[in-house]
Amino acid sequence: QVELVESGGGLVQPGGSLTLSCAAYGNIFGVYVLAWHRQAIGKQRELVADLNSGGGTNYADSVKGRFTISRDNAQNTMYLQMNALKPEDTAVYYCHVRTIFPGPENNYWGQGTQVTVTS
Secondary structure, eight states, rough: EEEEEEEEOOOOOOOOEEEEEEEEESOOOOOEEEEEEOOOOOOOOEEEEEEEEEEEEOOHHHHHHEEEEEEEEETTTTEEEOOOGGGGGEEEEEEEEEEEESOOOOEEEEOOEHHHOOO
């Protein structure tokens, strides 16, 4: 079992930066994917960025060049560095871990943290 605890959300002006953190309590090993998703009011949850156990990353087109996903294995923590924030980045951000191998596949979600970008 894995518990994810997020922190780092808040209020920021357009053009500003925030770093979200997601601490994982429990064992994450083998083949897995770490990810950040977000959900704005009235919209579906969408993938923002993911990082697989092989080190590969993937970003939504809307955040490419502005957001960076990373992990600190020693701290068992994943991060989302967000730069050049825009009002349309306003959403609740969720960290997500999908463990793939060894099976069975499991999905774990953080509680969500609000990011509001406004002047």
